[in-house]
Amino acid sequence: MKEFKSSDKIELKVGGSVFVKKKLGEGGQGIVYLVELNGKDYALKWYTQPCKKEFYDNLDNNIRNGAPTGAFLWPQFLTVWKEKQFGYLMALRTPEYHDFSHFLLAKVRFASLSAMISAALQISNAFRELHRKGYSYQDLNDGNFFINPQTGDVLICDNDNVAPYGKNLGIAGKCRYMAPEVVLRKNLPNADSDRFSLAVILFMLLFNNHPLEGKLVAAVPCLTDEMERLFYGSNPVFIFDPQNDANRPVMGIHTNAIRRWPVFPQFIQEAFVRAFGYSCIHEPNRREPENEWQKLFQQLRDQTVKCSCGSETFIDTTSAPVCINCRKNLGDPLKLTINRHRVVMFPGQKTYSFHTRLHSDDYTTITGEVIQNKNNPNLWGLRNLTSDNWMITLPDGSQKSITNNEVVPVFKDVQIIFAGGVKGEMVG
Numbered sequence: 208m209k210e211f212k213s214s215d216k217i218e219l220k221v222g223g224s225v226f227v228k229k230k231l232g233e234g235g236q237g238i239v240y241l242v243e244l245n246g247k248d249y250a251l252k253w254y255t256q257p258c259k260k261e262f263y264d265n266l267d268n269n270i271r272n273g274a275p276t277g278a279f280l281w282p283q284f285l286t287v288w289k290e291k292q293f294g295y296l297m298a299l300r301t302p303e304y305h306d307f308s309h310f311l312l313a314k315v316r317f318a319s320l321s322a323m324i325s326a327a328l329q330i331s332n333a334f335r336e337l338h339r340k341g342y343s344y345q346d347l348n349d350g351n352f353f354i355n356p357q358t359g360d361v362l363i364c365d366n367d368n369v370a371p372y373g374k375n376l377g378i379a380g381k382c383r384y385m386a387p388e389v390v391l392r393k394n395l396p397n398a399d400s401d402r403f404s405l406a407v408i409l410f411m412l413l414f415n416n417h418p419l420e421g422k423l424v425a426a427v428p429c430l431t432d433e434m435e436r437l438f439y440g441s442n443p444v445f446i447f448d449p450q451n452d453a454n455r456p457v458m459g460i461h462t463n464a465i466r467r468w469p470v471f472p473q474f475i476q477e478a479f480v481r482a483f484g485y486s487c488i489h490e491p492n493r494r495e496p497e498n499e500w501q502k503l504f505q506q507l508r509d510q511t512v513k514c515s516c517g518s519e520t521f522i523d524t525t526s527a528p529v530c531i532n533c534r535k536n537l538g539d540p541l542k543l544t545i546n547r548h549r550v551v552m553f554p555g556q557k558t559y560s561f562h563t564r565l566h567s568d569d570y571t572t573i574t575g576e577v578i579q580n581k582n583n584p585n586l587w588g589l590r591n592l593t594s595d596n597w598m599i600t601l602p603d604g605s606q607k608s609i610t611n612n613e614v615v616p617v618f619k620d621v622q623i624i625f626a627g628g629v630k631g632e633m634v635g
């Protein structure tokens with residue numbers, strides 16, 4: 208088909224029309240234009256190949272249901288279906304978001320561990336909500352994500368193949384990201400295969416290498432279809448499989464994974480060992496649901512602190528806390544325990560709604576922050592950043608109410624009752 212020119216008019220299904228301003232880019236499936244609708248700019252993805260009506264109707268349905276979370280660059284409007292051609296409008300991606308593949312090539316780096324964990328949390332949460340809404344994504348790969356390296360904010364694009372459970376629009380996925388049963392053509396993509404692809408993406412986000420690409424894959428000069436079926440389908444081997452060292456990462460090729468793996472707390476390593484272990488690879492219904500990943504990254508954030516050297520580091524509760532950057536011993540900071548959460552009390556550390564509020568799973572709203580006393584930097588306190596009253600009991604038995612902006616002393620055995628009766632305690 209011919210390309211649209213500047214100021215061309217395209218009709219929308221809901222009525223009205225958009226004006227083409229310019230071409231932004233081109234991919235395998237279509238062309239992306241900058242368009243204007245009622246004075247506001249959008250991106251228009253226009254399919255260059257004829258599409259099935261079913262594909263159009265599915266997108267129409269997804270638009271009506273709305274985006275699962277703000278992380279999705281979800282389709283917002285369809286153009287009129289004309290001679291098997293159409294396009295859809297979505298929000299524009301701003302330049303502070305970078306292609307995930309650029310992170311993998313080290314062209315872009317996260318500003319901090321916090322930003323990286325935030326990206327992992329947002330991706331886990333986005334797929335949790337997507338699956339909760341009854342959808343599967345079906346084509347999860349490194350080309351779907353754009354990330355802000357400063358904040359870790361994520362935008363998920365290419366949501367055109369998102370479909371309700373049990374429905375497949377003909378997409379299989381991208382090799383290296385497809386679940387083994389999809390590679391072997393035993394199954395079409397579904398929520399279980401999404402979970403496998405999600406684990407691959409999360410591993411790559413943290414360790415910057417592929418979880419199934421170690422010396423077995425490096426030894427092959429050229430990946431034939433047969434080899435691909437072997438390494439990603441019939442016999443994938445995790446590079447850090449504790450039971451099978453056949454596919455260990457190779458220094459000089461998989462250096463990132465070799466350097467980063469030992470730095471992460473044990474519970475994160477264990478989660479990936481499980482995700483890429485024999486049973487999760489071969490039994491799709493045993494894969495970790497997204498909310499488990501979300502909990503793991505919340506826990507990782509609870510254990511991430513900023514050392515005085517300026518770098519962030521993990522406090523692994525199973526070993527002596529040493530800064531991963533300057534090797535300084537960080538002592539044994541107190542932890543605020545709330546239900547099953549253990550938040551390391553260290554200056555700059557934050558609590559969130561899901562910690563301190565009853566039945567909350569809001570992981571973005573900050574409710575408290577550990578601060579240092581200006582006159583005596585060795586005195587730390589947890590500032591109440593909510594409008595709730597927190598009732599505290601000090602080790603001598605005295606009680607006090609801590610209101611907005613007031614500070615709970617960070618001492619061993621201090622007990623806190625947050626809003627709704629949620630109980631916390633500072634422990635060693």
Ligand SMILES: [Zn+2]
Pocket residue numbers: 514515516517518530531532533534535
């Ligand atoms: Zn340090």
